[in-house]
Amino acid sequence: MEIREEIMEILQELRSDVDFEREQALIDDSVLDSFDIVSLVGELNDHFDIEINVEELLPENFNSVEAMVRLIQKIQEEE
Amino acid sequence: MGLVSFEFAALLTVLLLVYYLLPVRHRWRVLLVGSYLFYLANSAGMTVFLLVTTVTTFCAGRRLGRINEETRNYLAASQGKGARKEYKQSQQRRKRRVVLAAVLCNIGLLVALKYTGFLFESANALLQAIGIGGRLPDIGWLLPLGISFYTLQAVGYVIDIYRGKYEPDQNLAQYMLFVSFFPQMIQGPISRHDQLAHQLYEGHVFDYRRVTTGAQLVLWGLIKKFVLAERLAVVANGVFDNYLNYAGLSMLIGAAVYGVQVYADFSGGMDLVGGIAQLFGIEITENFARPYFARSLEEFWRRWHITLGAWMRDYVFYPVSLSKTFARLGKRTKTYFGAQTGKRIPTFLAMFLTFLLVGVWHGAEWKYVAYGIWNASIISSSILLQPVYGRLADACHIKRESPLWRLICMVRTFCLVSLGRFFARGTSLHAALVMLKSAFTVWNPEVLTNGTFLFPIGLLLQDWLVILFMVLLLLAVGLWQERGICLREVIAGQRLPVRWAVYVAGVLLLVLFGMYGPDYEAASFVYQQF
Structure with a gap:
């Protein structure tokens, strides 16, 4: 399965009320709150066996599914 | 000299005149002089504490900036993946030592000045309760003006440099202005360096x-x-x-x-x-976004004293809840309490710690501890009960986006906030x-x-x-x-x-x-x- 699809699955389970395909400002528009972010990071870490550091908790890394894909690819390359 | 006084109005008028008369590149100097005049007029004997915070965080920022630069240069030149990883880890350890020293020094100063009296008083009560003699002295130190605000602002700056968010300040005098900018010295907001500093330093035309x-x-x-x-x-x-x-x-x-x-x-x-x-x-930076329009206590705290909430979120809640210790705790709690509840327990613990700190940030008294616990308890219980509320609303055919339901939620939030006020006031x-x-x-x-x-x-x-x-x-x-x-x-x-x-x-x-x-x-x- 593609990274994007896997992230979409995690996101849908986390917040089924949000249209993640269309949202481009999940953090800037406060669609996801800090509790969602912590849960999401935990799920992404477990699922992709990576470690997202607190310094990577920037709006530009979590505003959209595409941004999350880029972040995970970057961490996977570095690890 | 408060913000509402004739002396302040006179100082402000003079500063504005000089600010706009001087060449643009020198205008930040007017703000610096004004800020220190304001501080000396209000808290002259305590200026040393402001200077200690300024100098220690400035030096820590410079040191962290140098380590960040060394790391970037090495990584740009090096090809081996293993060597790069090892080097990054060793640099990270160096950075951690610097940031820890700066945070401990400044938060330690804040705790010593603001909370020693409270800690001694509580220890005396405990000693008395368990029948042990001896008594710690009563301490009622005067607090430096704005220490709760400028300490968090300066510590946030150091942590941001540690995280590589931006480059450190190279000019001590300019950094002194960032920490002491006079309008926000009395009651905040707690600004971020990347939002405020360049505005202060660049000077503005009329x-x-x-x-x-x-x-x-x-x-x-x-x-x-x-x-x-x-x-x-x-x-x-x-x-x-x-x-x-x-x-x-x-x-x-x-x-x-x-x-x-x-x-x-x-x-x-x-x-x-x-x-x-x-x-x-x-x-x-905005510090309020119409908090009484919030539909939940959690939303209220995103609209009320925004800069304190954001500081606690970025520098306490996130680092604690995403720490390795809490990740391990999460794995254990999932085993004992099941996946859904278990994964939430570490987040709730981090939230309780955060709200406890928000509470005691207001003052060294047990009522503020209770204030923090009250807020954390309501928010965690409302998150846990959210599915129940959802089912209830569906059963009663309530449209959650209807104006009436939104109004009910706002009134409910106001009531919850007001009950918390008993502890705060x-x-x-x-x-x-x-x-x-x-x-x-x-x-x-x-x-x-x-x-x-x-x-x-x-x-x-x-x-x-x-x-x-x-x-x-x-x-x-x-x-x-x-x-x-x-x-x-x-x-x-x-x-x-x-x-x-x-x-x-x-x-x-x-x-x-x-x-x-x-x-x-x-x-x-x-x-x-x-």
């Missing part, structure tokens, strides 16, 4: 539109403070400072009134700060508990109609009418702002006579209905004490 909108904001802040907050303070102080004379509904009214008072006071103070900064062409934890007990065990609605509450407290009928007018005005302004309408831009777009009619009305409102004057001593801003 912009008539920006200066007039700044002046409007100052006027609006003064109206909130002197027309509304000072009147409500008479009621809130009357109830909270003499709580044994009141009971039942009077307690609830007192808490609700205090909620509006502290909002008018603090947000009015923020308007004043933001307006003064705008006079120099500087935009300060009560004279002690004991007083808060006595008031809460009375509020829910004594039923006395007659206080509203027989005049035993409304008038003996010190306000006349016309005062209550002014309060009503101001609350409706705040509500209307809030509703416009919620719809994305900027009232100041609407006013600025009107013809000259209309604009001036609004300004004159504002000034008249302040002059005629403000509570001030030679026989009246206006209270300090509530958040000044923190």
